[in-house]
Amino acid sequence: MRLKFIKPMEPELVDTPPQSADWIHEIKYDGHRTQVIKDDDGIRLITKNGYDWTGRYIQLAGEAEAIEAKDFIIDGETITINEAGLSDFHALQSAVTSRKPSSDLYLAAFDLLHLNGHDLRDMPVEDRRDILQALIPTGGRIQFSEAMPGTGDAVYHLVDQAGLEGMVSKRKGSSYRSGPTMNWRKIKCYTEKEMDIIGVQREAGKPAMVLMADNGRYAGGAFVAFKADKRQRLWDRVQGKIGGPTPIGLKKAKAEWLKPGLVGRVRFLKGEEKLRHATLKISGISDSVRRLN
Structure with a gap:
Protein backbone atom coordinates (compact mmCIF):
# COMPACT_ATOMS: atom_id res chain seq x y z
CA MET A 1 0.00 0.00 0.00
CA CYS A 189 9.61 35.90 20.12
CA TYR A 190 10.88 39.33 19.18
CA THR A 191 14.35 40.74 18.69
CA GLU A 192 15.74 44.24 18.14
CA LYS A 193 18.37 45.49 15.72
CA GLU A 194 19.66 48.74 14.28
CA MET A 195 19.03 49.11 10.54
CA ASP A 196 19.35 51.81 7.90
CA ILE A 197 16.20 53.80 7.18
CA ILE A 198 16.06 54.09 3.39
CA GLY A 199 12.49 55.33 2.88
CA VAL A 200 9.19 56.33 4.45
CA GLN A 201 5.54 55.77 3.61
CA ARG A 202 3.09 58.39 4.86
CA GLU A 203 -0.48 58.12 3.60
CA ALA A 204 -3.56 59.76 5.08
CA GLY A 205 -5.62 57.31 7.10
CA LYS A 206 -2.85 54.68 7.24
CA PRO A 207 -0.14 54.00 9.82
CA ALA A 208 3.18 55.60 8.92
CA MET A 209 6.01 53.20 8.06
CA VAL A 210 9.75 53.40 7.60
CA LEU A 211 11.44 51.17 5.03
CA MET A 212 14.59 49.48 6.30
CA ALA A 213 17.78 47.92 4.95
CA ASP A 214 20.01 45.50 6.85
CA ASN A 215 23.63 45.05 5.78
CA GLY A 216 22.83 46.78 2.51
CA ARG A 217 19.76 44.69 1.64
CA TYR A 218 16.11 45.66 1.81
CA ALA A 219 14.54 44.18 4.96
CA GLY A 220 10.95 45.45 4.84
CA GLY A 221 8.84 48.03 6.62
CA ALA A 222 8.40 48.95 10.29
CA PHE A 223 5.51 50.88 11.81
CA VAL A 224 6.20 54.23 13.45
CA ALA A 225 4.51 54.01 16.85
CA PHE A 226 5.99 57.14 18.44
CA LYS A 227 3.88 59.79 20.15
CA ALA A 228 3.26 62.93 18.14
CA ASP A 229 6.23 64.97 19.41
CA LYS A 230 8.80 62.21 18.81
CA ARG A 231 7.22 61.36 15.47
CA GLN A 232 7.54 64.99 14.40
CA ARG A 233 11.23 64.98 15.35
CA LEU A 234 11.68 61.92 13.15
CA TRP A 235 9.91 63.62 10.23
CA ASP A 236 12.14 66.67 10.69
CA ARG A 237 15.17 64.41 10.29
CA VAL A 238 13.57 62.64 7.32
CA GLN A 239 12.89 65.94 5.58
CA GLY A 240 16.59 66.64 5.24
CA LYS A 241 17.19 63.22 3.71
CA ILE A 242 14.43 63.07 1.06
CA GLY A 243 15.75 62.68 -2.47
CA GLY A 244 17.63 59.45 -2.34
CA PRO A 245 17.61 57.04 -5.31
CA THR A 246 14.82 54.50 -5.66
CA PRO A 247 16.34 51.08 -4.90
CA ILE A 248 16.24 48.57 -7.73
CA GLY A 249 13.02 46.55 -7.63
CA LEU A 250 11.47 48.67 -4.87
CA LYS A 251 9.34 51.19 -6.72
CA LYS A 252 6.71 51.40 -4.00
CA ALA A 253 3.79 53.74 -4.56
CA LYS A 254 3.86 56.84 -2.37
CA ALA A 255 7.24 55.99 -0.86
CA GLU A 256 9.78 58.76 -0.22
CA TRP A 257 13.33 57.48 -0.63
CA LEU A 258 16.07 58.86 1.59
CA LYS A 259 19.72 59.70 1.25
CA PRO A 260 22.06 57.65 3.49
CA GLY A 261 22.53 58.64 7.11
CA LEU A 262 19.43 57.81 9.14
CA VAL A 263 19.39 54.72 11.33
CA GLY A 264 16.58 53.26 13.42
CA ARG A 265 16.28 50.50 16.00
CA VAL A 266 13.60 48.01 14.98
CA ARG A 267 11.71 45.43 17.04
CA PHE A 268 10.51 42.50 14.93
CA LEU A 269 9.55 38.83 14.98
CA LYS A 270 12.38 36.31 14.92
CA GLY A 271 12.67 33.71 12.17
CA GLU A 272 11.23 35.74 9.27
CA GLU A 273 12.93 36.46 5.95
CA LYS A 274 11.57 40.03 5.96
CA LEU A 275 10.51 42.30 8.81
CA ARG A 276 7.17 41.19 10.25
CA HIS A 277 5.16 42.81 13.04
CA ALA A 278 7.99 45.35 13.13
CA THR A 279 8.00 48.69 14.95
CA LEU A 280 10.56 51.46 14.95
CA LYS A 281 11.86 51.99 18.49
CA ILE A 282 14.74 54.44 18.47
CA SER A 283 16.01 56.54 15.58
CA GLY A 284 19.40 58.18 15.20
CA ILE A 285 22.00 59.38 12.73
CA SER A 286 24.94 57.23 11.70
CA ASP A 287 27.84 57.75 9.30
CA SER A 288 28.41 54.01 8.81
CA VAL A 289 25.63 53.35 6.32
CA ARG A 290 26.05 50.82 3.53
CA ARG A 291 24.64 51.10 0.03
CA LEU A 292 21.57 49.01 -0.79
CA ASN A 293 22.32 46.08 -3.11
Missing part, protein backbone atom coordinates in the same frame (compact mmCIF):
# COMPACT_ATOMS: atom_id res chain seq x y z
CA ARG A 2 1.29 3.46 -0.92
CA LEU A 3 0.41 6.14 1.62
CA LYS A 4 -0.56 9.58 0.37
CA PHE A 5 0.95 12.84 1.55
CA ILE A 6 -1.34 14.63 4.02
CA LYS A 7 -1.50 18.40 3.88
CA PRO A 8 -0.10 19.63 7.23
CA MET A 9 -2.07 21.14 10.08
CA GLU A 10 -0.90 24.74 10.48
CA PRO A 11 -0.85 26.78 13.69
CA GLU A 12 -2.25 30.29 13.61
CA LEU A 13 0.07 33.10 14.66
CA VAL A 14 -1.15 34.84 17.84
CA ASP A 15 0.39 37.45 20.13
CA THR A 16 0.21 35.63 23.47
CA PRO A 17 0.15 31.96 24.53
CA PRO A 18 -3.08 30.40 25.85
CA GLN A 19 -3.31 30.49 29.65
CA SER A 20 -5.51 27.54 30.62
CA ALA A 21 -4.29 24.05 31.53
CA ASP A 22 -5.98 22.67 28.39
CA TRP A 23 -2.86 23.09 26.26
CA ILE A 24 0.50 21.49 25.68
CA HIS A 25 3.45 23.68 24.70
CA GLU A 26 6.42 22.86 22.48
CA ILE A 27 9.44 24.72 21.15
CA LYS A 28 8.94 26.19 17.67
CA TYR A 29 11.92 25.08 15.61
CA ASP A 30 13.36 27.25 12.84
CA GLY A 31 13.45 24.79 9.95
CA HIS A 32 11.48 23.12 7.15
CA ARG A 33 8.21 21.34 7.89
CA THR A 34 8.68 17.71 6.85
CA GLN A 35 6.44 14.65 6.58
CA VAL A 36 8.20 11.29 6.85
CA ILE A 37 6.30 8.50 5.10
CA LYS A 38 7.12 4.80 5.26
CA ASP A 39 5.12 2.30 3.20
CA ASP A 40 5.65 -0.60 0.78
CA ASP A 41 7.68 1.71 -1.49
CA GLY A 42 10.15 2.61 1.27
CA ILE A 43 10.88 5.96 2.91
CA ARG A 44 9.91 9.37 1.53
CA LEU A 45 10.49 12.79 3.10
CA ILE A 46 8.03 15.38 1.81
CA THR A 47 7.97 19.17 2.25
CA LYS A 48 4.88 21.02 3.50
CA ASN A 49 3.99 21.81 -0.13
CA GLY A 50 4.19 18.17 -1.19
CA TYR A 51 7.65 18.07 -2.79
CA ASP A 52 9.79 14.95 -2.39
CA TRP A 53 13.09 15.94 -0.72
CA THR A 54 14.23 12.43 0.20
CA GLY A 55 17.44 12.92 -1.77
CA ARG A 56 18.29 16.07 0.16
CA TYR A 57 17.47 14.41 3.48
CA ILE A 58 19.12 11.09 2.70
CA GLN A 59 20.64 10.62 6.16
CA LEU A 60 17.29 11.21 7.84
CA ALA A 61 15.73 8.71 5.41
CA GLY A 62 18.27 6.12 6.56
CA GLU A 63 17.41 6.74 10.20
CA ALA A 64 13.69 6.52 9.45
CA GLU A 65 14.27 3.02 8.06
CA ALA A 66 15.33 1.93 11.55
CA ILE A 67 11.99 2.88 13.13
CA GLU A 68 10.26 -0.40 13.90
CA ALA A 69 6.91 -0.16 12.13
CA LYS A 70 5.41 -1.54 8.94
CA ASP A 71 4.23 1.88 7.83
CA PHE A 72 3.81 5.35 9.28
CA ILE A 73 3.40 9.05 8.59
CA ILE A 74 5.36 11.29 10.98
CA ASP A 75 4.98 15.08 11.05
CA GLY A 76 8.00 17.14 12.09
CA GLU A 77 10.52 19.87 11.35
CA THR A 78 13.89 19.37 9.67
CA ILE A 79 16.52 21.55 11.32
CA THR A 80 20.24 22.13 11.64
CA ILE A 81 21.93 23.01 14.93
CA ASN A 82 24.46 25.82 15.36
CA GLU A 83 27.32 26.04 17.84
CA ALA A 84 24.98 27.46 20.49
CA GLY A 85 22.75 24.40 20.18
CA LEU A 86 19.91 26.35 18.53
CA SER A 87 18.14 25.57 15.26
CA ASP A 88 19.67 27.67 12.46
CA PHE A 89 17.45 28.32 9.43
CA HIS A 90 20.17 29.97 7.32
CA ALA A 91 22.50 27.02 7.84
CA LEU A 92 19.64 24.72 6.89
CA GLN A 93 19.06 26.66 3.67
CA SER A 94 22.73 26.20 2.77
CA ALA A 95 22.58 22.50 3.60
CA VAL A 96 19.52 21.70 1.49
CA THR A 97 20.71 23.72 -1.53
CA SER A 98 24.17 22.11 -1.55
CA ARG A 99 24.91 19.52 -4.22
CA LYS A 100 26.15 17.15 -1.54
CA PRO A 101 23.68 15.56 0.92
CA SER A 102 24.12 17.17 4.33
CA SER A 103 25.08 15.22 7.43
CA ASP A 104 24.08 18.06 9.76
CA LEU A 105 20.32 17.56 9.66
CA TYR A 106 17.95 16.57 12.46
CA LEU A 107 14.21 15.97 12.52
CA ALA A 108 12.16 17.20 15.46
CA ALA A 109 9.17 14.83 15.27
CA PHE A 110 6.01 16.13 16.92
CA ASP A 111 3.02 14.22 15.54
CA LEU A 112 2.01 10.81 14.20
CA LEU A 113 -0.75 10.66 11.57
CA HIS A 114 -0.67 7.01 10.52
CA LEU A 115 0.77 3.81 11.98
CA ASN A 116 0.64 0.18 10.84
CA GLY A 117 -2.44 0.54 8.66
CA HIS A 118 -4.34 2.84 11.03
CA ASP A 119 -5.26 6.50 10.50
CA LEU A 120 -4.59 8.22 13.84
CA ARG A 121 -5.77 11.72 12.97
CA ASP A 122 -9.01 11.50 14.98
CA MET A 123 -7.15 10.58 18.15
CA PRO A 124 -6.39 13.33 20.72
CA VAL A 125 -3.09 15.04 20.04
CA GLU A 126 -1.59 13.95 23.37
CA ASP A 127 -2.36 10.27 22.58
CA ARG A 128 -0.80 10.53 19.12
CA ARG A 129 2.29 12.07 20.69
CA ASP A 130 2.55 9.35 23.35
CA ILE A 131 2.57 6.69 20.63
CA LEU A 132 5.12 8.68 18.61
CA GLN A 133 7.44 9.08 21.59
CA ALA A 134 7.44 5.33 22.19
CA LEU A 135 8.08 4.71 18.49
CA ILE A 136 11.21 6.84 18.04
CA PRO A 137 14.58 5.41 19.17
CA THR A 138 16.59 7.71 21.46
CA GLY A 139 19.96 9.18 20.54
CA GLY A 140 19.45 9.47 16.79
CA ARG A 141 18.94 12.36 14.39
CA ILE A 142 15.18 11.82 14.46
CA GLN A 143 14.14 13.07 17.89
CA PHE A 144 10.82 13.48 19.66
CA SER A 145 9.80 17.08 20.32
CA GLU A 146 9.20 17.10 24.06
CA ALA A 147 6.42 19.18 25.59
CA MET A 148 7.61 21.95 27.90
CA PRO A 149 6.26 21.88 31.48
CA GLY A 150 4.52 24.93 32.91
CA THR A 151 1.95 27.54 31.94
CA GLY A 152 1.93 29.24 28.56
CA ASP A 153 3.46 32.41 30.00
CA ALA A 154 6.21 30.49 31.79
CA VAL A 155 7.12 28.51 28.68
CA TYR A 156 7.17 31.68 26.57
CA HIS A 157 9.51 33.36 29.07
CA LEU A 158 11.91 30.39 28.97
CA VAL A 159 11.84 30.21 25.18
CA ASP A 160 12.46 33.95 24.84
CA GLN A 161 15.32 33.94 27.35
CA ALA A 162 16.92 30.99 25.54
CA GLY A 163 17.01 32.96 22.28
CA LEU A 164 14.62 30.61 20.48
CA GLU A 165 12.25 31.62 17.69
CA GLY A 166 9.06 30.90 19.60
CA MET A 167 6.65 28.21 20.80
CA VAL A 168 3.65 26.24 19.57
CA SER A 169 0.66 25.54 21.82
CA LYS A 170 -1.71 22.66 21.00
CA ARG A 171 -5.17 22.16 22.48
CA LYS A 172 -5.45 18.89 24.39
CA GLY A 173 -7.97 16.48 22.89
CA SER A 174 -7.76 18.04 19.43
CA SER A 175 -7.70 15.92 16.28
CA TYR A 176 -5.42 16.48 13.28
CA ARG A 177 -7.01 18.52 10.49
CA SER A 178 -5.12 19.82 7.45
CA GLY A 179 -4.77 23.56 7.04
CA PRO A 180 -4.86 26.52 9.44
CA THR A 181 -6.43 25.99 12.84
CA MET A 182 -6.75 27.78 16.17
CA ASN A 183 -6.36 24.42 17.92
CA TRP A 184 -2.65 24.92 17.25
CA ARG A 185 -1.19 28.37 17.95
CA LYS A 186 2.30 29.70 17.37
CA ILE A 187 3.70 32.51 19.45
CA LYS A 188 6.93 34.03 18.20
